[in-house]
Amino acid sequence: MLYDFDTIIERKGTDSLKWDKFDTQLPMWVADMDFQVAPEIIDALSARVAHGVFGYAVVPDEYYESYIQWWNTRHNLKMKKEELLFSVGVMPSISSMIREFTKENDSILIQTPVYHIFFKVIKDNNRNVLENELIYDGNSYSIDFDDLEEKLSQETTTMMLLCNPHNPVGRIWTGEELAKIDCLCKKYNVLLISDEIHCDLVNPNEHYIAFENVIDNKDNVITCLAPTKTFNIAGIQSSVVHISNKELYEKMKSRLVLDDSSQINVFSIVATITAFNECEEWLNQLNEYIYQNKLIVDEFLKKELPVIKLVASQATYLLWLDCNELKINSREFNDYLNNNMGLLLSPGIQFGECGDNFLRLNVACPKTMLLDGLRRLKEGVDNLH
Numbered sequence: 001m002l003y004d005f006d007t008i009i010e011r012k013g014t015d016s017l018k019w020d021k022f023d024t025q026l027p028m029w030v031a032d033m034d035f036q037v038a039p040e041i042i043d044a045l046s047a048r049v050a051h052g053v054f055g056y057a058v059v060p061d062e063y064y065e066s067y068i069q070w071w072n073t074r075h076n077l078k079m080k081k082e083e084l085l086f087s088v089g090v091m092p093s094i095s096s097m098i099r100e101f102t103k104e105n106d107s108i109l110i111q112t113p114v115y116h117i118f119f120k121v122i123k124d125n126n127r128n129v130l131e132n133e134l135i136y137d138g139n140s141y142s143i144d145f146d147d148l149e150e151k152l153s154q155e156t157t158t159m160m161l162l163c164n165p166h167n168p169v170g171r172i173w174t175g176e177e178l179a180k181i182d183c184l185c186k187k188y189n190v191l192l193i194s195d196e197i198h199c200d201l202v203n204p205n206e207h208y209i210a211f212e213n214v215i216d217n218k219d220n221v222i223t224c225l226a227p228t229k230t231f232n233i234a235g236i237q238s239s240v241v242h243i244s245n246k247e248l249y250e251k252m253k254s255r256l257v258l259d260d261s262s263q264i265n266v267f268s269i270v271a272t273i274t275a276f277n278e279c280e281e282w283l284n285q286l287n288e289y290i291y292q293n294k295l296i297v298d299e300f301l302k303k304e305l306p307v308i309k310l311v312a313s314q315a316t317y318l319l320w321l322d323c324n325e326l327k328i329n330s331r332e333f334n335d336y337l338n339n340n341m342g343l344l345l346s347p348g349i350q351f352g353e354c355g356d357n358f359l360r361l362n363v364a365c366p367k368t369m370l371l372d373g374l375r376r377l378k379e380g381v382d383n384l385h
């Protein structure tokens with residue numbers, strides 16, 4: 001079956017964070033997609049709605065089994081049910097882990113530029129943000145391992161948040177890079193949290209490597225997994241944490257209850273099980289569509305707007321645009337585009353100081369919408385000069 005990613009779905013007036021929060025004609029910022037979910041999910045949810053009773057739910061075995069089956073067959077990661085815990089979301093899990101496994105004023109290491117909520121969750125919990133800036137060579141990003149080691153070796157550093165694959169720079173970390181990170185975290189006794197929420201959104205010939213697949217001893221590692229980005233069901237809320245270390249597992253289990261993050265909703269169960277068990281072909285076609293969108297952006301920028309450069313992207317539908325040549329800071333530029341062109345992207349400064357002079361563009365939308373966005377971007381830049 002050929003799935004439809006071309007139809008524009010009206011989202012204004014649906015309480016959408018992306019479309020209804022700001023007054024703008026074309027939002028291409030927050031990480032959700034403007035595609036309808038797979039028809040299999042719509043059917044399954046419709047059948048659940050038709051039942052008409054939506055009382056409290058428990059997490060059924062099938063929920064965990066759907067994750068286990070998916071990661072086993074698609075990513076060769078072996079997990080057991082007794083190592084998984086449901087959580088309403090990846091960020092609530094990370095927030096809980098920060099409270100459970102670190103102390104106030106500890107330092108938590110992140111690799112910037114990175115998903116802006118990493119900063120927020122660390123600061124909100126009264127911990128210090130410790131940045132290991134990624135190295136940008138004008139085309140793609142890599143890890144500064146000397147700086148990483150120096151920062152992990154600091155006494156106050158007790159946790160590292162890894163974004164694998166990385167939002168916003170679009171890198172899939174190699175097995176070698178992951179193994180080096182593991183080695184350093186173990187050497188300095190740092191708990192590694194691997195956020196792998198974007199792992200299924202990769203270019204057609206790319207494959208992400210699960211952090212846990214490159215290491216032998218998983219005692220200091222916790223992985224966060226979810227179907228929400230992959231299948232565009234973030235508003236339904238579903239995720240798990242995978243913890244092999246029994247002691248950490250038991251602590252986290254109690255913490256999620258304490259933090260009221262362990263109660264699942266009935267739609268989350270149905271959507272998750274259907275997504276993992278029935279929607280693999282939809283995802284393959286989605287990844288192809290997103291990849292074509294990336295090629296469109298690349299070609300457009302090269303031909304029409306060479307002053308902006310596309311950073312090489314292997315994963316995620318979030319493109320990182322190098323606007324250094326424009327010599328305007330990202331917040332000013334983003335506000336200008338919104339106010340004058342009705343186009344809303346994410347200013348790079350949100351992802352750390354080193355992200356200023358970049359914009360993040362969400363290309364998970366129908367082609368016609370993408371072309372409209374690119375046209376607005378070009379017109380905005382032309383008028384800027």
Ligand SMILES: Cc1ncc(COP(=O)(O)O)c(C=O)c1O
Nearest residue numbers: 031089090091092115167195197
């Ligand atoms: C790296 C990363 N982690 C977590 C999240 C949010 O996860 P959740 O909605 O499950 O809290 C996002 C959303 O964009 C993200 O990019």
